[in-house]
Amino acid sequence: xxxxxxxxxxxxxxxxxxxxxxxxxxxxxxxxxxxxxxxxxxxxxxxxxxxxxxxxxxxxxx
Numbered sequence: 001x002x003x004x005x006x007x008x009x010x011x012x013x014x015x016x017x018x019x020x021x022x023x024x025x026x027x028x029x030x031x032x033x034x035x036x037x038x039x040x041x042x043x044x045x046x047x048x049x050x051x052x053x054x055x056x057x058x059x060x061x062x
Contacts, residue, residue, distance in 0.1 A: 015043035027053075 016024075018038045022031055030053055037052055038044060044052075 013045040013047060015045050016049075017043055021049060 018034075018040050021027055021038065021044060022035055027034060027049065033053065033056055034049070037056065038049075
């Protein structure tokens with residue numbers, strides 16, 4: 001008897017448009033930064049957004 005094929009549990013993260021991110025309460029403190037850094041035609045996950053914010057905060061001041 002054959003075993004049924006396993007379904008892989010790939011966690012799909014939800015993606016948001018730039019406009020949705022800028023309207024969110026979660027990122028309200030970073031609206032200015034995100035409005036400049038994020039691309040209009042691309043969708044972002046929470047992980048990607050947090051990475052962008054962290055990278056900016058660790059950048060050197062000129």
